[in-house]
Amino acid sequence: MTTKSSFIKYSVKWLLLFTVLVLAPLILALFGHQEENRGFWIEFGVGLGFIGLAMMGLQFVLTARYSKIGAPFGLDELLHFHGQAGYFAWGFIMAHFVVLFVADSQFWEFLDPRVNLPRALALSGVIVAATALIATTHWREKFGIIYEWWRASHGILGLFVVFVGTVHILQVSHYVSEPWQKAVWVTLSVAAIGMLVHNRVWRPLLMKKRPWKVTSITEEVNTIWSIELEPVSHSGLQFNAGQFVWITLGDSPFKLQQHPFTISSAPEEKNVRLTIKSLGDFTKEIKNLVPGSTAFVEGPYGNFTVDASIKTHNVFINGGIGITPTMSILQDLRSKQDQRQTTIIYGTPSFGLTPFYEELKVLSSELNLKVVHVFEEAPDDWDGETGFITEEIMKRYLPDDTSNCEFFVCGPPPMMDMAESTLRKWGVPVYRVHSERFNIV
Ligand SMILES: Cc1cc2nc3c(=O)[nH]c(=O)nc-3n(C[C@H](O)[C@H](O)[C@H](O)COP(=O)(O)OP(=O)(O)OC[C@H]3O[C@@H](n4cnc5c(N)ncnc54)[C@H](O)[C@@H]3O)c2cc1C
Known part of the structure; x- marks a missing residue:
């Protein structure tokens, strides 16, 4: 169980660090060569640009x-x-331009x-790239942009803004005239860009050395399939029940199609099971996978996990495919012979569209x-909810009295919104409610 004090401590530390990093360019400017004062609005406009670029990085x-x-x-x-x-x-970036143009028309x-x-x-x-970053994210579905293309363009546009922003700062050289200041800016920008490279190049390279083989594809219920992956010549994956991985299918881990799925099997098993609902171009092809095909796995990620050291009443509010992390957690509890009180409230369209009905019974x-x-929609003889x-x-x-309860919410957005707002209404502290949203963007 996350305690109130550890949650608050972590949140405050995190926010402070973020604020210091955002303001770092202004702090850095104070220590260098003292520039002539060009009036409040110009210096203010410049400051906005520094902050905007730091936030982008x-x-x-x-x-x-x-x-x-x-x-x-949590990731979401x-x-x-x-x-x-x-x-x-x-x-901040737009305000930088506007304030400077208004303060002195020479900036045009x-x-x-x-x-x-x-x-x-x-x-x-x-200006175009920063605006496109926002617009394509906000209206991705409206514009009909395929998720993978959006994700790729998002990285490239962000990279462009940070790169040009840094070159601009170095060229203007105001507040960055000392060589050490330039070095700090270059280092920070390279570090920010390096993270993208690490994510999109280095990690796939590591994944290439640890391939997985699809051993089975099983239909759980209509439109929901489980695939089992076996590590090929490596020890597999160490994860906590409830965590998720990113997978790429096919011969290369460098594909644009990399998707997150929660592991629905127990951490004690060497093979990993993913249970996937057919939704779009990638997931609709899962049923056509053939045993023996290659997959690449990145992870594990996420903190939708149960703290084994504290005995709580764990309550899962799940809907549809949102049951996957719960399945892994339950199997883990079974392996550990953990008899803590557990309640699952599980919403599905119908009896026939309920994955793991029998497994849950056992x-x-x-x-x-x-x-x-x-x-x-329930059958006539159903006397349940x-x-x-x-x-x-x-x-x-x-x-x-829910003070001993730890809540885990995962399912369709309306169900999650309802459960989260109900728990808020009941006064359940936020650090006791773990949520995993499958639609992060
Ligand atoms: C942490 C996490 C765990 C998940 N666990 C499961 C699971 O156990 N079982 C399951 O069936 N689904 C799970 N999902 C959802 C799953 O990742 C998407 O349904 C899948 O990526 C859809 O891909 P698509 O191309 O078939 O559909 P599309 O129609 O292309 O996408 C449908 C929606 O899925 C999301 N999505 C698409 N591609 C990606 C991507 N590469 N990365 C992140 N989100 C994407 C977007 O919100 C998109 O609008 C999980 C998602 C997250 C974030």
């Missing part, structure tokens, strides 16, 4: 998939923060191709586990 850190950075918030919260910080970074020169063509192109490019008899199925999971249903199966 930090975006690479937030998305670098370093598990330590996200804990204990981290990416949510990344999204919000992106709007601010864009705002920077965009004038007659004065300096490459500079005008590069800086206009920054697990209920082996663990201190109560499974409450909630079928949207029907419809969607609601606060009333949650109330019926959960104790009035």
